[in-house]
Amino acid sequence: MTVLVTGGAGYIGSHMVLELLEAGEKVVVLDNLSTGRRAAVPDAAELVVGDFGDETLVSELIRRREVEAIVHFAAKIVVPESVADPLLYYLNNTASARSLLACAVAEKVRHFIFSSTAAVYGEPEQNPVSEDESLKPVSPYGRSKLMVEWMLEDAAFAHDLHYVVLRYFNVAGADPAGRSGQSFPNATHLIKVAVQAALGLRPDMEVFGTDYPTPDGSCLRDYIQVTDLARAHMAALRHLRAGGGNLTCNCGYARGYSVLEVIETVKRVTDVDFGVRISGRRPGDPAAIVAANDKAREILGWTPVHDNLDEIVRQAFEWEKKLQAEQAAR
Numbered sequence: 001m002t003v004l005v006t007g008g009a010g011y012i013g014s015h016m017v018l019e020l021l022e023a024g025e026k027v028v029v030l031d032n033l034s035t036g037r038r039a040a041v042p043d044a045a046e047l048v049v050g051d052f053g054d055e056t057l058v059s060e061l062i063r064r065r066e067v068e069a070i071v072h073f074a075a076k077i078v079v080p081e082s083v084a085d086p087l088l089y090y091l092n093n094t095a096s097a098r099s100l101l102a103c104a105v106a107e108k109v110r111h112f113i114f115s116s117t118a119a120v121y122g123e124p125e126q127n128p129v130s131e132d133e134s135l136k137p138v139s140p141y142g143r144s145k146l147m148v149e150w151m152l153e154d155a156a157f158a159h160d161l162h163y164v165v166l167r168y169f170n171v172a173g174a175d176p177a178g179r180s181g182q183s184f185p186n187a188t189h190l191i192k193v194a195v196q197a198a199l200g201l202r203p204d205m206e207v208f209g210t211d212y213p214t215p216d217g218s219c220l221r222d223y224i225q226v227t228d229l230a231r232a233h234m235a236a237l238r239h240l241r242a243g244g245g246n247l248t249c250n251c252g253y254a255r256g257y258s259v260l261e262v263i264e265t266v267k268r269v270t271d272v273d274f275g276v277r278i279s280g281r282r283p284g285d286p287a288a289i290v291a292a293n294d295k296a297r298e299i300l301g302w303t304p305v306h307d308n309l310d311e312i313v314r315q316a317f318e319w320e321k322k323l324q325a326e327q328a329a330r
């Protein structure tokens, strides 16, 4: 029996592949390498290059490898891009996910773990936000993911398919052993951008808005370390295999940091002072969003072990230096 990991050559997916292999699982990765990289997939996992929305390819793969569980990471994830090109997001994140689900149902895959997002909450009325808070996504990205949550719920009701939806807050950091990290060169995420500024790979960086109703005016986010997040998926897989039932869980640390606090942390940890420009708000950004994580802790038995912003920043910095060294050697 095999676990199929879509997007397993990408940032979070590659950390999940490492966890699965360490646990002795058989793994097949399906990735179109649009943002993922071949080198992120260890030899012990089979890599199939293709689209997860390709029903012929996916059905054949499920049959050939006797896939028992699908962990679905592959997606477009940039909020402002989704605002500029919403139909791309509904095609890739929603329509293709429907195709993947249709294959899972037709081929009798029992377990499905889905990468959802805190963006399904939009601007929450209170923080920390719990899973039963109202769902009012403010970006096409958030809506494209929420529609998949609904499809999963309905498909699981109608068929012998069981799911865990994990709503990620802000994923950051890198594998503590330095085997993987955020590798996409044009990544837009805050810690990656700040670390690149510290390394002089950018002349400076921008803060998107300091006029939010938060203590220092910049947005508050809950940064979760990527290995901790992968371990939440492992717990979800165990939960499903034990017959634990369908579940939707937040993944975060229940603590928020502001954009300005993150930038100060990056400057302190790297010991580099880089230029920071204050600019206008970015479309689709909620002011503050922090996870309530009791459900993941209590039902999945998930306990974070890397809940430390300094450590997360250090890992991101070390990984960025490693990427630079690799590029220089080419």
Ligand code: UDP
Residues within 6 Å of the ligand: 079, 170, 188, 189, 190, 191, 193, 205, 206, 207, 208, 209, 219, 220, 221, 259, 282, 285
């Ligand atoms: N952000 C910023 N400058 C950057 C990148 C991000 O000020 O170069 C802010 C962004 O507006 C948001 C927070 O940092 O308030 C986190 O953004 P990110 O893109 O990392 O994740 P998101 O919360 O959009 O998933």
